[in-house]
Amino acid sequence: MxxxxxxxxxxxxxxxxxxxxxxxxxxxxxxxxxxxxxxxxxxxxxxxxxxxxxxxxxxxxxxxxxxxxxxxxxxxxxxxxxxxxxxxxxxxxxxxxxxxxxxxxxxxxxxxxxxxxxxxxxxxxxxxxxxxxxxxxxxxxxxxxxxxxxxxxxxxxxxxxxxxxxxxxxxxxxxxxxxxxxxxxxxxxxxxxxxxxxxxxxxxxxxxxxxxxxxxxxxxxxxxxxxxxxxxxxxxxxxxxxxxxxxxxxxxxxxxxxADQATDQATDQVKALLKCLGSEALSTLECMTKLGLAHRPTFRQNYLQPALDAGLIERTLPDKPNSPLQRYRRTQQRS
Structure with a gap:
């Protein structure tokens, strides 16, 4: 050959x-x-x-x-x-x-x-x-x-x-x-x-x-x-x-x-959550602390769930949504 x-x-x-x-x-x-x-x-x-x-x-x-x-x-x-x-x-x-x-x-x-x-x-x-x-x-x-x-x-x-x-x-x-x-x-x-x-x-x-x-x-x-x-x-x-x-x-x-359009159209609360997460994975309590919130239902209804529904954040333990070890992170990170 x-x-x-x-x-x-x-x-x-x-x-x-x-x-x-x-x-x-x-x-x-x-x-x-x-x-x-x-x-x-x-x-x-x-x-x-x-x-x-x-x-x-x-x-x-x-x-x-x-x-x-x-x-x-x-x-x-x-x-x-x-x-x-x-x-x-x-x-x-x-x-x-x-x-x-x-x-x-x-x-x-x-x-x-x-x-x-x-x-x-x-x-x-x-x-x-x-x-x-x-x-x-x-x-x-x-x-x-x-x-x-x-x-x-x-x-x-x-x-x-x-x-x-x-x-x-x-x-x-x-x-x-x-x-x-x-x-x-x-x-x-x-x-x-x-x-x-x-x-x-x-x-x-x-x-x-x-x-x-x-x-x-x-x-x-x-x-x-x-x-x-x-x-x-x-x-x-x-x-x-x-x-x-x-x-x-x-x-x-x-x-x-x-994804960019979803971010642009997000509420001020969701934008604030995305900003506080940055490149980290944080628990519910850590997010609330950074956002200065004390009422968990308000956080879940106005911040967490809308961000999850829009696909802007994700759970680190998706198959265990109620785990005490659960964290949340952004699904999109831009350089």
Whole structure:
């Protein structure tokens, strides 16, 4: 195998325009630091990514169920699907420890993602494999004997390329799916690895739920893969993925704008509560003390409950609302 392999694709005006739009949106919204979002929001977006990526692979658990699994709660559901969620959360949480151009790290990630689900987790497949839609095989992957060489060349290319990360990650994603190096878990691994590549460019991508957009446009996702296969180059798939990234950014921006509007429209009492909380998590008594209040029902009715209803604050122990250890914190923190 040649280590000078260049994946085939064409840099079209549409691709370049999408890269420009994404970069502009990142700059316009100030998405430049991972710390610009509250930990609770980052966690929520990560759970959305996990639920969507697994839903593409026919995992039936809802977002609420996935949230419960991640929180360590008991969930009534197929044991394998619950195990898939646990593995996926562990993989996304470990993402920051992996180097996107290190092949051994890819194998380690697959081991985490598929542990207990398949016998050869963390190892390339030893047999042939095809991608099916219904009863129809839409893609036959290269023979297993070629997989190690193809993956070595792909990682060598990823390490050396000077392409914009948005384009390079999309090319890698397509080539990875074309090779289909594992016996199972290729779809979720491809999405995870593109997220990892992009997170090294902009940390916000580690928590941007692009997978949710892909799930909602699943037929377009498979159509782009089929078109790329037919053309013998990844161009249609790059266009699809960049469109999904842009849509995810726009959705996050819309959510942030709605939160800002809710804050603007909040009562003076709610604004005072948000101000006293700052970046802290405080108990009811601590909040009342800082606000100079002595009447608990007044605090709950005019300050606490409206802020909770608007989604501007959250409980630190959401499943134990009456716990004496309960604290409240803002759900949005701006840099």
């Amino acid at each position: 040649s280590t000078d392999y260049q994946p085939p694709f064409t840099l079209t005006p549409e691709i370049l325009d999408l890269v420009a739009q994404i970069s502009e949106e990142i700059g316009r919204q100030g998405f430049h630091q991972e710390s610009s979002s509250a930990p609770a929001l980052r966690r929520s977006n990560r759970i959305k990514s996990i639920q969507a990526s697994l839903a593409i692979e026919n995992n039936s658990l809802t977002l609420e169920q996935v949230t419960a699994v991640v929180s360590g709660k008991r969930v009534l559901g197929p044991p394998q699907e619950i195990h898939e969620v646990q593995n996926a959360f562990a993989a996304y949480e470990a993402m920051s420890t992996w180097n996107p151009v290190n092949e051994k790290h890819l194998l380690a990630a697959h081991r985490v993602l598929m542990s207990g689900l398949i016998k050869d987790s963390g190892r390339y497949r030893s047999g042939g494999i095809g991608i099916a839609q219904g009863d129809v095989i839409v893609h036959y992957a290269p023979p297993a004997a070629r997989v190690p060489g193809l993956m070595k060349n792909l990682f060598h290319w990823l390490k050396k390329t000077r392409l914009h990360p948005l384009i390079a990650s999309s090319v890698f994603h397509y080539e990875f799916e074309f090779i289909h190096p594992f016996s199972d878990g290729n779809g979720r691994m491809g999405r995870l690895w593109q997220t990892l590549v992009l997170s090294r460019w902009k940390p916000l991508f580690a928590f941007l739920p692009v997978e949710s957009v892909i799930r909602d446009r699943q037929s377009d996702y498979y159509r782009a893969l089929a078109q790329a296969d037919k053309q013998g180059q990844s161009t249609p798939f790059i266009v699809f993925l960049l469109s999904a990234v842009l849509a995810a950014l726009n959705e996050v921006a819309s959510t942030d704008q709605a």
